[in-house]
Each structure stands twice: as C-alpha cells, then as structure tokens.
C-alpha cells in the first residue's frame with residue numbers, strides 16, 4: 350500500500366534528482382501490487398501532477414519538471430516491459446500520443462492493456478493524418494489517444510472528422526491531463542469515451558467488447 354508520506358517522499362526525491370530514493374520507494378512497495386503499473390500510477394501521477402501545478406505557480410523551474418519526468422521515464426521503461434505475449438487479438442486496438450511530447454501516460458495505458466492480455470499496436474507519437482491512415486489500414490476497432498496539451502486534445506476532433514470522411518467507424522477513447530481537468534471535453538472532441546487512469550482504459554474495452562465481437 351502506498352501512503353501519502355511515500356508520495357511526498359517520492360516527489361521530494363524527484364525534485365532533488367535523487368534517483369536512489371525514488372527507486373527505493375518503488376522497490377519496497379512493488380510486491381504489494383498485482384502489476385507494476387498500479388504502483389507507478391499511485392506514485393508518478395500525483396507526484397508529477399503536483400510538480401506541474403508548482404511549475405504553473407512559478408514555484409519550480411521547467412528544468413526540474415523535465416528532470417523529474419526523466420526519472421519517471423526510467424522507472425516506466427524498467428518496470429513496464431512491452432509484454433509481447435497476448436491472448437486476445439480482438440477487438441483490434443491501437444494507441445497513440447497525438448503530437449505532444451508527453452509520452453508517459455500513453456506508456457502506462459499501453460502497459461495496462463497489454464498486462465490484461467489484449468493485443469495493442471503502439472503508433473507512438475503521431476499526427477492526425479498518420480493516426481487515421483494507420484487506423485484504417487490496420488482495421489482498428491478501438492483507437493486510444495493520449496494528449497497532455499490542450500491544443501493537442503482539441504485536435505482529436507480532426508481525427509474523428511477524418512475517419513468520418515473515410516466512412517470508417519471506430520470507438521475513439523481519449524485520456525490525459527486535459528480530460529482530467531475538464532469532464533466534458535471528451536464529448537467536445539467527439540470521442541466515445543474518456544478514461545482517467547490506465548486501469549479505466551481496460552474497463553472501457555470491456556464495455557465496448559460485447560458490441561464489437
């Protein structure tokens with residue numbers, strides 16, 4: 350179990366660029382979680398969110414946010430293997446980060462879905478045109494898009510419009526900071542659903558599965 354004091358210490362270690370303490374906190378709690386993404390969710394998301402707010406308030410420098418992000422990236426890379434084995438090849442699914450350079454959330458969602466036994470293609474960081482073309486080519490049924498910047502989030506609507514022009518139906522599932530800040534935004538960008546966490550992405554698949562299979 351992760352305590353508020355662990356999250357506070359983790360955040361402090363990020364700010365101090367103290368990798369060893371950050372790793373110690375992770376290692377000492379790993380055994381309590383069925384999958385590492387559940388632990389990282391509880392440590393990384395609130396810590397980086399607090400640092401983002403502190404940066405917004407002018408209390409920390411962007412360089413500190415950047416270096417904190419780097420340490421979290423190392424943890425994610427090390428602890429969330431890309432698990433190539435999967436049991437379920439349907440629904441056909443892909444995930445992308447639209448334009449933005451904020452990739453950690455996508456990696457966590459990718460890992461949670463893979464850990465649940467689903468096959469999922471990673472389009473990595475891509476633009477509207479590439480995402481829509483690939484989704485059609487791969488006959489994707491559920492398309493996950495992660496964005497952390499509001500302008501990128503608003504461009505998700507273009508993905509929907511392009512897919513509509515091609516007459517291609519797809520369940521569009523979105524997530525990331527702008528959708529956590531604004532509960533209605535997913536409807537504005539014409540998505541079918543939004544998830545606040547990596548585990549919610551898995552729950553959303555289960556909701557759509559019956560209609561797709």
Ligand code: B12
Pocket residue numbers: 390393394397398399400401402405411414415416418419422448449450451452453454455457458493494495496497498499500522523524525526529543544545546547549550
């Ligand atoms: C770390 C960070 C960075 C790092 C990114 C490192 C990396 N490799 O990702 C660096 C320093 C590079 C960076 C740069 C910038 N950043 Co920044 N960044 C952040 C910060 C602090 C944390 C983001 C993060 O990684 N969180 C941890 C991950 C795991 O959480 P997450 O992405 O939210 O994902 C979780 C959920 O949202 C969900 N989820 C995510 N995607 C999806 C998708 C689906 C389908 C589902 C179901 C769920 C889901 O599941 C995940 C796990 O729970 C946020 C603050 C915040 N509140 O988010 C600002 C923030 C996103 N950044 C911001 C800004 C402005 C910038 C810069 C423009 C700063 C600048 N002046 O240069 C640049 C732009 C870069 C770009 N063009 O993309 C703003 C965006 C504001 C806005 N309205 O658009 C924020 C919100 C900070 C703020 N409070 O103002 N940033």
